[in-house]
Amino acid sequence: MSTMTINGRVEALPDDPDALLIDVVRDQLRLTGTKLVCGAGVCGACTVLVDGAPVASCLMPAQAAAGKSVTSVEGIGAASLHAVQKAFMAHDALQCGFCTPGFIVEAAAFCDRWRATKGTAVPSREEIGAALSGHLCRCGAYDGIFRAVADACAGRFDGNDVAAPRIEARDKVTGAAKYTVDIRHDGQLEGVILRSREAHARITALDLAPARALSGVAAVALLADDRVVRYVGEPIAAVAAKDRKSALAALAAINVTYERLPAVIGLDAGRKDDAPVVFDKASRKRAGNVSEAGGGPAPWKQNVRGPTAAFSQRAGKVRSWVNEARQAGSPLLVEATFRTGTQQHTCLEPHAAVARFVGDRLTVHASSQWVFHLKEQIAKRFKLDHDKVRVIADHVGGGFGSKSSMGVETIAAIELARAAKAPVRVAYDRHEELSVAGYRPAAEVKVALLPSEQGSLKALSVTAHADTGAAINSTIAGLARLIYPAEAKALSDFDVISNLPPGSAFRGPGGPPMAFAVEQAVDEAARRLKVDPIALRKRWDPDPNRQRLYDWAAGLDVWRNRKAGQSGRYRRGVGVATGYWLYLWQPKVKVEVAVRGGRIIASTATQDIGTGTRSVIADAVAREFDLEPHEIEVRIGDSSLPEGPGSGGSRVTASVLPPTLLAIRKLKAAILDQATRKPAPGSNAPWRELIARSADIAVTETRGEDGKNTAPGVRSPLRDAGFIGIIFGWMMRRFSNIVVGAGVPSSVQVIEVEVDTWLGHVRVLNVHTGLAVGKVAAPALAHSQACGSVIQGLGYALYEARELDPISGDVLTAGMEDYRIPGISDTPEINVHFDEAGFDHVLGNSVGIGEVATVPTSPAVANAIHDAIGVRLTEIPIRPDRIIAALKGRTAA
Structure with a gap:
């Protein structure tokens, strides 16, 4: 039997010639810090070191590691944190954290090589980008990664102490953070879903018996409640087996007969x-x-x-x-x-659920953006008592809107677990993620x-x-x-x-396409009126939040110094665009702040999808009690906690911060009321002493209505929209349990690009993004959110495109080698400006960032390209061939 040494331990390798190294690392050895994302060596999340060299473990046969030394992220800095890990923590070079272990492994290897040959010289952005070019981060944490790797190589994190703005940062940089795909119960089965091969058909026969008869198959469940399928990939049935290989074999054994119906594919058809x-x-x-x-x-x-x-x-x-x-x-x-x-x-953690029944109690681990609502949906669909359903999402590897409700993966996992009387995991593969996940x-x-x-x-x-x-x-x-x-x-x-x-x-649904069109039209109007584009926006747009941002943008050097009428192959242009999103918050949200065992604990049934909710709560509590954030225990990601908000619509901070602050006020009063001995005079930490001596006390507060507007000109968007706005607001409350508050979170972006007029390539040089979102609750994390939103907007503008078969309806963009999202080398310099006025009527003064920051990016890029080459691109992604065609069209005209 062959063996390898992994993280200093000798481990046996399977005899199966088809086994991959990632299978051994994750499934056999349970070293779940190594993540499976693309399965094609494109994203870097599965990176391990083999004899000191980074490799993609999703491509390497397990037997190829025989006799070699393998290091996973759990072995990086096992005795003490590596400088790269500390730098990632300090610079918040991560968000959801799913890609972080792969980055850490590669960056640590790069840093060690760099230090060995170049000492503490600082690598350039180009050198860092080249070293990490095989890694992708859908959250767009690249700005922090650049800074972290540069500082680690320069020796700035050789000491032992590190202050991390994100309280779960250590777990994410060491691979200790557990995501739904990492959950493994004893006797757990693997579930897979049978999907329609037809775009439109009637199922005339369905025989599940051959699947049930196969060895290793524990359960088969029917998912379709209608005999008509309406797209390729629509779920029909699901199978649970001892492993994925057996489950896929069972799917192949199911007999389905279709009566094909006429299909229509796409917008024009x-x-x-x-x-x-x-x-x-x-x-x-x-x-x-x-x-x-x-x-x-x-x-x-x-x-x-x-x-x-x-x-x-x-x-x-x-x-x-x-x-x-x-x-x-x-x-x-x-x-x-x-x-x-x-x-x-393109969430890096796929849609996944692990369901387990213990008696009549159901626990579901889910990659979800709304654990409390998912519990309610599960209880209703499966006719279970609410107190017998529990949903857990300790960490979520991205969502961006696609994981906001009960998905087929959750339904299938529960159906199969109930039928098999065993825990079942269902996790989408990358083709499912890129076709049927939204x-x-x-x-x-x-x-x-x-x-x-x-x-x-x-x-x-x-x-x-x-x-x-x-x-x-x-x-x-x-x-x-x-x-x-x-x-x-x-x-x-x-x-x-x-x-x-x-x-x-999807992050600001409807906002980016609206802005791409309207903001280019406004820019064209400015050109025809012979008016500065920012000045025209300032004239037409009276919103007080954006008025301040226009003044900021107009004063930027890159805007004041832009040049018109360039010639030559490479031409630079500067563009501006405006965006907004609604100020949303969720009623009925409850937050408990308690003293238990001399420690402050804050609890609510929300979840952290990378936006930093744990840290926002911890920072707020710590500030009020003169403590450090790491001294606060934050409990989230569990539906058994007090009702919390969904992570969508940029509403979490605005929903949890007000009740947190209210609960803190009452808890402070209760602590002082029961204190038998007041803090010593001159003590620099009176609350720490009081908390340490306090009996256990818990205070729960509910998110209430905002106070009266005090900022001049702040109005409710729905009030501006008149009667129809009132109806829209009622619908938001009725169907989504969301309230639209007064004031408009706003953004203005100024972007500089360089266009290669021979090859049609666009290089984004720098981005200046101004955000009016009230008081910034957690500055480092807000900066990360803003940068990530910009990077997703750049992908939307320049790279991302789904390809379809117009006849069959198949999604041809099957993997991340086909679907291009921004990489680290695509990341420009990003300057983030926060305008913190405008929301003093909100307790805590904070509203959301994630949506508003991505809305104006694509039109700002398009306007910059027009400024550079004098041609307006009206279709995204703005591919090189479209630029070349537009330039030829102008020449021909």
Whole structure:
């Protein structure tokens, strides 16, 4: 029997020639810090050292490690933290943390080589980027990673002490953090899902018996409740077996017979009058939901649902004024059609669930953005008592909107666990993640913008058709309601349903495609009016938060010093764009702050998907008690705790911080009331002494309404939207348990690019992002969130595209080698400016960051490209071939 030495221990290797090194490390040895993500050697999450050299363990046969020394992340700094680990902690060079172990292993090896040959010289960004180019971070933690690796190589973290702004940072840099895919119970089975091979068909026969008969198969469950499948990948059944190989063999044994039905694939085909209908009237309730809120009624015609013209104002005037301007040939009328591509969430931790019954009690570990709501959904679907269901998500490897509700992976895991009477794990593979796990719908957005002769905004028309697949409830055009007041607006949204997997909410749903279109139209209007683009926005947009950001942006050197009319192969341009998101918070949220055993414990049933919720709570409590954050125990990620918010809509901080502060006030009073001995005079830590002597006390507070607005000009977005806004607000409460608060979180971005006019390549040089989101609760983590949002926006603008077979409906973008997300070398210098005014009516003064920071990125890039080459790109991703075609078109014209 062959062996390897891993982290200093000799371990046997399996005889199976198909076994990979990652299988041995994760499954046999339970060293779960090493993560399986792409399975193709693209993302770097599975990196280990073999005889000191970094390798992708997802590609290396286990037998190839025979006689070699292997080091996983658990062996990096096992005796004491490596300088790279400390630097990652200090610079918050991580968010969800799922990719972090792979980065740590590679960066530690690079740092050791660098120090051995170059001492404490500082490596350049290019050298660091080249060393880590085989690693991906969907959260976009690259800015911190650059700084961390540079400082570690320079010897700045050779000491023993490190202060980390993120309280779970140590667990993430050492591989100790446990995610749903890492959970392993005794006797646990592996579940897989049988999915439709047809885009539209009726199942005429389904025989599960051959799967049940196979050795190692413990359970088979039917998932389909309708004999009609409407997209490739729609779930039909699930199998649980002793291992994944056996489960896949069982899937292959299931016999399915289809009667193929006419299918329609994509946005253009779905709008045709003679297109096959995806959902007839009786089946429309089966459509998925691409929104974070419940949708209202809207007319259907064939596969087109809409218009949802809920945010129009004097729409008739818009049409007549635009028609008059068109007929008159007005040079001020801006009309264009913009197209945005499909953006996949590409969470590095796949959608996963582990279900286990103990008697009549069910525990589900889930990669979820809303553990409390998921518990409620499970109890309702499976007719279980709420107090007998528990959902746990200790750490979540990204979500971005795709893990906000009960997914098929959770349903399948529970069904199989109940049938097999054993724990079952269901985890999507990367093809499932890139096909059926949700996406930001592509869209066609038509804009007509008409300034008046005096330079005010007279009319704005936005009509959006979203490519939602087997789903509805998109809002793109409607989001233009709350920016740039005009004399008249006509805003219409349409869902175009087709036989594709359903889209879902994605970070600021509807915001980026709306901004890509509207912000380019505003930029074009500024050009025609011969007005500075920031000055025009400042003129048209009275929002006080954005007014301050416009002043900040106008003062940037990169904006003041931009040059027009460049020539040559490489041309630089600077662009600006504005974005906003709603200030959302969730009612009924409860936070308990308690003294137990002389220690402060804060608890709420929310979860941390990388946004830093643990640290936000710990920092708030620590500040109030004059303690350090690491002295506060924060309990989250468990549905048995007091009701907490979902991680969506940038609402967590605004939902948990106010009740936390209220609970702290009451707990302080209770501690002082029962204290028998007051702190000694002159003590520099009176609360530490009082807490140490205090009896156990617990105080729970509920998130209440905000106080009266005190900032001038702060209004509720719904109040601005009139009667329809009131209806929209009611729907948000009724269907999503979300409140839209007063004030508008806002962002302004200024981006500089360089365009290679020969090859069409765009290099983003620097990004300046200004954010008005109230008081920043955790500055280092807020900076990380802002940078990550920008990087996702750059991916949306320049790289990310899903490819489809237009006939079969298959998603051809099957892996991360096909779907291009930004890497570390794509990361520009990012300057983040926080404007902390504007939300003093909110207890704690803090609102969310994640959504608002990504909305203006794609139009700012497009505007910068136009500034560089004089051509406006109206379709994203802005690929090199599109730039070359646009330049040729201009030359030909």
